[in-house]
Amino acid sequence: xxxxxxxxLVVGGGVISILLFLxxxxxxxxxxxxxxxxxxxxxxxxxxxxxxLLVILLLTRLYKRYRxxxxxxxxxxxxxxxxxLIGILPGAVIYLVxxxxxxxxxxxxxxxxxxxxxxxxxxLGRNALDSSLTxxxxxxxxxxxxxxxxxxxxxxxxLSRQRDQSMEITVVNxxxxxxxxxxxxxxxxxxxxxxxxMMRQARLSRGFSVVESDDSRPLNxxxxxxxxxxxxxxxxxxxxxxAMGLQNDxxxxxxxxxxxxxxxxxxxxxxxxxxxxxxRSVARSGLRKIYIVTxxxxxxLAIFGAIASAFLIASDLAKPLLLLAxxxxxxxxxxxxxxxIVSTSDELGTLTQSFNTMTRQLLEARTSVEKNRAELENAxxxxxxxxxxxxxxxxxxxxxxxxVSVNDSVRRILGYxxxxxxxxxxxxxxxxxxxxxxxxxxxxxxxAHLADSAEDGLHWQQQIELPHRxxxxxxxxGDGAESSKDGSKTILLAxxxxxxxxxxxxYVVVFDDISKVISAQRSIAWGEVARRLAHEIKNPLTPIQLxxxxxxxxxxxxxxxxxxxxxxxxxxxxxxxVSAMKRMVDDFREYAKTPxxxxxxxxxxxxxxxxxxLYLAGDGRDTIHARxxxxxxxxxxxxxxxxxxxxxxxxxxxxxxxxNGDIAPHIDVVTELVKYxxxxxxxxxxxxxxxxxxxxxxxxxxxxxxxxxxVTSKPKGTGLGLAxxxxxxxxxxxxxDIQNRSDTRGAKILILLLKLASDA
Amino acid sequence: MLLALVLLFCHAGIQAAEIDITHASLExxxxxxxxxxxxxxxxxxxxxxxxxxxVPLYFTTDVQLTRRRWYWFDxxxxxxxxxxxxxxxxxxxxxxxATSGQLQQSFSSLEDAxxxxxxxxxxxxxxxxxxxxxxxxxxxxxxxxxxAQLPKPFQINALNNSDWRLSSDWKEFTFKVE
Numbered sequence: 001x002x003x004x005x006x007x008x009l010v011v012g013g014g015v016i017s018i019l020l021f022l023x024x025x026x027x028x029x030x031x032x033x034x035x036x037x038x039x040x041x042x043x044x045x046x047x048x049x050x051x052x053l054l055v056i057l058l059l060t061r062l063y064k065r066y067r068x069x070x071x072x073x074x075x076x077x078x079x080x081x082x083x084x085l086i087g088i089l090p091g092a093v094i095y096l097v098x099x100x101x102x103x104x105x106x107x108x109x110x111x112x113x114x115x116x117x118x119x120x121x122x123x124l125g126r127n128a129l130d131s132s133l134t135x136x137x138x139x140x141x142x143x144x145x146x147x148x149x150x151x152x153x154x155x156x157x158x159l160s161r162q163r164d165q166s167m168e169i170t171v172v173n174x175x176x177x178x179x180x181x182x183x184x185x186x187x188x189x190x191x192x193x194x195x196x197x198m199m200r201q202a203r204l205s206r207g208f209s210v211v212e213s214d215d216s217r218p219l220n221x222x223x224x225x226x227x228x229x230x231x232x233x234x235x236x237x238x239x240x241x242x243a244m245g246l247q248n249d250x251x252x253x254x255x256x257x258x259x260x261x262x263x264x265x266x267x268x269x270x271x272x273x274x275x276x277x278x279x280r281s282v283a284r285s286g287l288r289k290i291y292i293v294t295x296x297x298x299x300x301l302a303i304f305g306a307i308a309s310a311f312l313i314a315s316d317l318a319k320p321l322l323l324l325a326x327x328x329x330x331x332x333x334x335x336x337x338x339x340x341i342v343s344t345s346d347e348l349g350t351l352t353q354s355f356n357t358m359t360r361q362l363l364e365a366r367t368s369v370e371k372n373r374a375e376l377e378n379a380x381x382x383x384x385x386x387x388x389x390x391x392x393x394x395x396x397x398x399x400x401x402x403x404v405s406v407n408d409s410v411r412r413i414l415g416y417x418x419x420x421x422x423x424x425x426x427x428x429x430x431x432x433x434x435x436x437x438x439x440x441x442x443x444x445x446x447x448a449h450l451a452d453s454a455e456d457g458l459h460w461q462q463q464i465e466l467p468h469r470x471x472x473x474x475x476x477x478g479d480g481a482e483s484s485k486d487g488s489k490t491i492l493l494a495x496x497x498x499x500x501x502x503x504x505x506x507y508v509v510v511f512d513d514i515s516k517v518i519s520a521q522r523s524i525a526w527g528e529v530a531r532r533l534a535h536e537i538k539n540p541l542t543p544i545q546l547x548x549x550x551x552x553x554x555x556x557x558x559x560x561x562x563x564x565x566x567x568x569x570x571x572x573x574x575x576x577x578v579s580a581m582k583r584m585v586d587d588f589r590e591y592a593k594t595p596x597x598x599x600x601x602x603x604x605x606x607x608x609x610x611x612x613x614l615y616l617a618g619d620g621r622d623t624i625h626a627r628x629x630x631x632x633x634x635x636x637x638x639x640x641x642x643x644x645x646x647x648x649x650x651x652x653x654x655x656x657x658x659x660n661g662d663i664a665p666h667i668d669v670v671t672e673l674v675k676y677x678x679x680x681x682x683x684x685x686x687x688x689x690x691x692x693x694x695x696x697x698x699x700x701x702x703x704x705x706x707x708x709x710x711v712t713s714k715p716k717g718t719g720l721g722l723a724x725x726x727x728x729x730x731x732x733x734x735x736x737d738i739q740n741r742s743d744t745r746g747a748k749i750l751i752l753l754l755k756l757a758s759d760a
Numbered sequence: 761m762l763l764a765l766v767l768l769f770c771h772a773g774i775q776a777a778e779i780d781i782t783h784a785s786l787e788x789x790x791x792x793x794x795x796x797x798x799x800x801x802x803x804x805x806x807x808x809x810x811x812x813x814x815v816p817l818y819f820t821t822d823v824q825l826t827r828r829r830w831y832w833f834d835x836x837x838x839x840x841x842x843x844x845x846x847x848x849x850x851x852x853x854x855x856x857x858a859t860s861g862q863l864q865q866s867f868s869s870l871e872d873a874x875x876x877x878x879x880x881x882x883x884x885x886x887x888x889x890x891x892x893x894x895x896x897x898x899x900x901x902x903x904x905x906x907x908a909q910l911p912k913p914f915q916i917n918a919l920n921n922s923d924w925r926l927s928s929d930w931k932e933f934t935f936k937v938e
Contacts, residue, residue, distance in 0.1 A: 289920075
């Protein structure tokens, strides 16, 4: 309910009360309202109509809200109905009783006997007046009889003799001229004269006689009330029998006599009472209408007022309840903002206050819960990201060895995308049967072991060898060091443990590709073997050589030329073979005992050009093409060792392209600057040297283990060239990749030098 | 009920014309402007009954002289009304008719008394110099039973009883001041 409506109701209530009061007062007999009574009635009706409209407006509003199911409208409707009922019922009862009462009682005022009594009284009065009038007329007639014979002077004396106290006797002729007059009231100069109508009637009949009210004053208001009655008799004086005089013709005697006071007063009272009674009797239907209309208007005003106030009271009463209900609804929807407080000191006020306290506490509780949840989520997300970015593969399996979850590294290590395989048993997944078998075996072994020793074994650890994935070699060797020995196995170090999950047993397997580690270990082992072997072999070589030379020197002269030639040939063979073996041993020692690199700032381009110069000089077929980046930063490197690296690689490339046959040999040497993002997020630079040829490329087997010593495709190679290169590059903190070119035949070797002179 | 009341009020506005104005003329005399009129109507049973039972009846004649004005509402030059009161004295069985401000006349019969109303004496409605000479005035004339002077119950009766609504239409005629 709006504020305007409220004010309207208050003002309207005041106006209506005044109108009703006026209406009620008007029912009395007061002259003030007589004239404006219809207006007053109309105003009241208008007020009732206005209230009706207001009530209709309010009811429609309520109905619409009710239909729309607006919150709180039901309560409001109930309250309004209740209050309205409380207002209407007693009003209606009182109204009915009053209407009955008024109708009956008004009728009961007018009973027949009363009317008859008044009628009789009136008749009595009339009779009394009539009889005195008749008396007066008879007396007048006798006077007229006597007057007819008298002369004018006699008339006056006669009249004054005849005259009573209050009687006024006048004799006039037909023209209205006064012939004689006696009596008359004080202060009245001219006597009252009979009208021509009276005279005519007097002449035609025995005389004119009437009772009339003596109202010589002008009309003002209810003049009937105090009219003095008088008897008025006009009699034609008979023509004189003895003197047929001129003037005696057509004379009239007029007698005016006031009705005696006692009679006049009583008659007047009676007349008034009778008139009043008759008036009311005539007007009683109107009177009843007045009462009923007044009552009806009052009832309507009261009812509409009651309904309107019912709206006021109901909305007042329902407001805090609605606020509370809205509040609970809002709380249910999750809105915990404080509600407006009803500022009353009663229970409703305290209720809203405590409600607000409750919502505040709820809010606090929820905030803390959410904070905790956010923290948990953060922790979980952190853990997940740690897990996802771990290099080791983590795989969670349930009791049936179905996949529960895996991290990103699993895909890299096992070469299979598990993202769609959650819930499928591991051993049914294509290509993972071996892995699954190994894991299941390991877990069952552990369980057997646990059952045996009854000790709390935490986890198992096992190396698992898996056949190398048979996808194309270029992709697999992209990582370079991932390849393992024999080129067909991936070696995983797997650890497994039980995981308590919600539904019984689960397993978690953590595994890592340790092919690289094993490869490195092999290199180290090889180095050691080579060094020892070289040492052991080299020691006897010198004595062998010396002995052979001495044999030739001493025996050459003593032998026959034929034998000498054989000796010569044999010793030469021994010496040559020994020196070849020495060289080979030196090579081994070289590999095993490469002196530690002494890095200095080095211009890779200059070094490359210098070496290329040597190759280009003897090359007439335009085989080698260099494309050197001009603004290459200086790298930290050992010039001697790097020179050997480039030499070795170029040598390999040249060897490769010589087998080309009819394809034009082509070797590219490229240096370039590479930008990459370091682990701390900063952008860093590196220098890359790549040498590409269009030879036959590496065979699959070589590709897998090219950097291991004694692996070679060349008939005369030691197999140490690439091993050497790898070793040097590793010592320089660089990386080396070998690949077969995917676009065309040939091999590509990439060396990435990460240590730049500016960094050092 | 309420609606009925409202309807009544509306209805009261369109009263049936039961008084005919048979003659109406205005003439300029040396004293002023004299209105002579005559009406034709009969008292119905209810009114006569009320009168005989002592209820005085009031007949009011309204006269309005207006002059047309092009720029505003019509100017009301003269607006006068005169009321004749007619009553019956049950005791003396006489009818009294009185014009406001004048002496009361008594009649022994209702017809005589009514003749005063039906053919009233000439009525000097205004002084000589009230109207501008040469102008044309619109004269409106009406006679009606003045319910407002009756006691309240009769007023209520008049609201929904056509017997108690006695009135003539406005009779309009023009009058040129010489």
